Amino acid sequence: MLLEMMGTRRLIYAGCLSDLRQREGSKQMATSNPARAQTAGSTQGAPPECKWFSFHHSPNIEAEVMNSDPTVIKVINGEKLWAMTSKTCVEFYMTEPSSETNDGKINFAYFGKGSDTVVDKSGIYLTAVQISLDVDADRDGVVEKNNPHKASWTWGPDGQGAVLLVNCDKDSLLSRKVDADDNLLLSKTDLLDMSKMVLRVHGPEKLPTGYHLMVYVTPTDAQSIGVFHLHNKVYTHVLGRQKLFYRARYTGTRELEFFVEGLRFPDVDFNGLVSIKASLLENQAEGIPETPIFTDVVTFRISPLVLTPNTLDPIEVFVCSVKENYLFLKLIKTLVEESECKMQVCFEYVNRGDRWMQDEMEFGYIHAPHQCFPVVLDSPRDGGLKEFPLRQLLGPDFGYVTKLAMSEKVSSLDSFGNLEVSPPVTVGDKSYPLGRILIGSSFPTTSGRRMIKVIRDFLSAQRVQSPIELYTDWLLVGHVDEFMTFVPAPDRKGFRLLLASPGICFRILAEKKHEGHGDVTMFQGLKTERWTITKVLSTDAVVRENHYAQHCIDWNRDILKRELGLTEDDIIDIPALFRMQDGRATAFFPNMVNMIVLKKNLGIPKPYGPVIKVTCCLEDYVIDQLKPLELTCTFIDDVVSYHKQLGEVHCGTNVRRKPFAFKWWQMAEP
The missing domain is CATH 3.75.10.10 (L-arginine/glycine Amidinotransferase; Chain A)
Structure with missing residues (x-):
């Protein structure tokens, strides 16, 4: 199961306890958004005689039981058993990014009415990946890590949100037009006119099969910005105009640098605001569209003239x-x-x-x-x-x-x-x-x-x-x-x-x-x-x-x-x-x-x-x-x-x- 971590926020897996009734050692891939979620117990999915449950987890996981009467907790052979009702929930989350795939594990045991016999067991492996799309949101010239205001834009001396320049100069003598009019980077000095954007990733060396990273823009915003990325020692145009998405290469803990240029000034049909998103996508099965399991957003305002x-x-x-x-x-x-x-x-x-x-x-x-x-x-x-x-x-x-x-x-x-x-x-x-x-x-x-x-x-x-x-x-x-x-x-x-x-x-x-x-x-x-x-x-x-x-x-x-x-x-x-x-x-x-x-x-x-x-x-x-x-x-x-x-x-x-x-x-x- 794959979890995404963003900044210092803790991530919780949500699912029915009955859905986790799998034999010990099985692996299930899933995900969650970075918000508190609940895992609900259901007597309908568990064996009819299951009235109690216990669980154990690895050190990089924390868990909390909800909607279970704490006055009727039992301890048998040193193990704490919780009463299970249709409203019982267990929240659990990983406290840090994974160093390798499936390095988080939680096991459940289900007990009958007498609470002395294990009726069934289930287990789940977890992988946490930390993703952050970052810009200079505090406007000090440095791309900071995970600014909480990076997705919006506000004016004023205490305002937040990144600034973008229209790349309307000409840095290369080889070009006959302004830099923004093509998808080429003919001079590295052109990068100085662009705003830096960093995709920070912290997790195992490889993503499990069926998961990948994507950076993308809307068709409307694609007409106003261009994005370049250093790949194989070449700065390649990856977003803008007809390019709406870029599948970013995931190679474990690293930072991917992007450079963003504005293509046009604010005008009667354009307020100057543009956004770029990065998502962790899951491909569940062939023929089924990919679904985002986490999305991070940054917003720029293009500088006025x-x-x-x-x-x-x-x-x-x-x-x-x-x-x-x-x-x-x-x-x-x-x-x-x-x-x-x-x-x-x-x-x-x-x-x-x-x-x-x-x-x-x-x-x-x-x-x-x-x-x-x-x-x-x-x-x-x-x-x-x-x-x-x-x-x-x-x-x-x-x-x-x-x-x-x-x-x-x-x-x-x-x-x-x-x-x-x-x-x-x-x-x-x-x-x-x-x-x-x-x-x-x-x-x-x-x-x-x-x-x-x-x-x-x-x-x-x-x-x-x-x-x-x-x-x-x-x-x-x-x-x-x-x-x-x-x-x-x-x-x-x-x-x-x-x-x-x-x-x-x-x-x-x-x-x-x-x-x-x-x-x-x-x-x-x-x-x-x-x-x-x-x-x-x-x-x-x-x-x-x-x-x-x-x-x-x-x-x-x-x-x-x-x-x-x-x-x-x-x-x-x-x-x-x-x-x-x-x-x-x-x-x-x-x-x-x-x-x-x-x-x-x-x-x-x-x-x-x-x-x-x-x-x-x-x-x-x-x-x-x-x-x-x-x-x-x-x-x-x-x-x-x-x-x-x-x-x-x-x-x-x-x-x-x-x-x-x-x-x-x-x-x-x-």
Whole structure:
């Protein structure tokens, strides 16, 4: 009889005493689950004259008699006899795994009414096998033994349950796609991206005939995970996709190592939870299906893609080289060097004239206790940069993911200048330690442009950065970075929200006119229409259009205050003006909120505002507002290379940043 042992729990064999009426020396194979069970006596199965019984067992077995009157116990020749009724039960279990097959034994003797004659005997041999499927359920980077919480998954600092990474990088130069897209292990370094799983077995050298171990997954979970196992010095793909089960080799006391990879991120149709089971199976007879006699379960949650806000330290800046931006690149390079980070230039033979690095991709990362690496989220826009993330970034410990538009029509709102992330915030009693995603959309009562559903669903499914939809369809390009950004701050919440403000710009210009500078022009040194301060303030179309723009920004201001828990003291207004084009707004002069943030260094579009004495009054205002935050402002000329193309500094650059120090699995359940 085969018993399974799990951890330190004791195992009990359950069966009728009458079923055990076999002659001494016979062997019966059976099993039990690791729970208390009872062996019931039955006078129907025993000889009619049997009213008493006794039993003996080997030292590695413990037994207990239940539902037998202890006041009528007899002792004959030093042997204890128990009265047997139809409700009498004997529980017995092995206290440790077997060192060899059938090393546990229990014998029963049945006595007649007079209790002085043995009427019948039965005996049973027992074999105990300890099985435990183990993972890093306590999230300390080490696979512990038999964690009691390994079958479930909970959030929070005291949460339990293992973490799995989507194997979306490419560790081998021999591969042309992400590691998760095939069933091959082309590089051992790929194992570092996987979560370790151990099948621990403790028992005799061989299992009795008719028993074997199996590791398996459901057909649904098989589409989300892959499992590799070292066999004959080769890592073999044993589970995942079309492989639903693997018959594990049993060779006595040992540990079988498995490595588990995630195949896809959480999404609208997938909550990120997957389970793997290991069972000890019994084959009773040919033609009869195998039955599990014990099953152990482990559960993983696949890491979400975590996106990064401006306030995290930069690692690497990405920018395109195009015909008109040599001086722009030179200024960005200086800013990057001052910020002590790296810079990668994408040249024209790669970018094919597409300069909008921000629109093409968004940087984030995935994180498990044993591994963390960056991941680029590729947008569905099909510009000249469409091959850059896949061909230039995907590599060892640098992941890639994209979402295809399928039947949806892609618009400008699907570019990732329309995707930003707030710093960590607390709203009421709700904490967002990884910030919140911000995307632009249409006005709630209209049928205007909106980011496609497949991206919105994907971002929401990550759960850890609950997205907020803002109103951006009033803008011609329609991106959130056209009217807002975040900068670090040494006080309060650790950041400030900068919002474009036509109202502040009008106020500054009105003050300068009142001071006698109404004839000072904007755009000095540029070949463009002559605009004096007085002309700007007195042109009805400019005033009317910017009142509209201010209303749209104020609508978003209220949403941001409510959804991010901000007050007016957390917001700084940055002067801006807009002009209408084809019914939507574009920047009248280079839009200063569309900046690059590198620690305390800001690369701000040079506004070419009115120069009063020797400095631009708009630049002076921004410097004065940001100086208390210890931020350094560098104004970058982007008029020809970006502004006239309906973009600015932020649109033309992108930044990979350090991950949050906070671990996503320590969040309260989102």
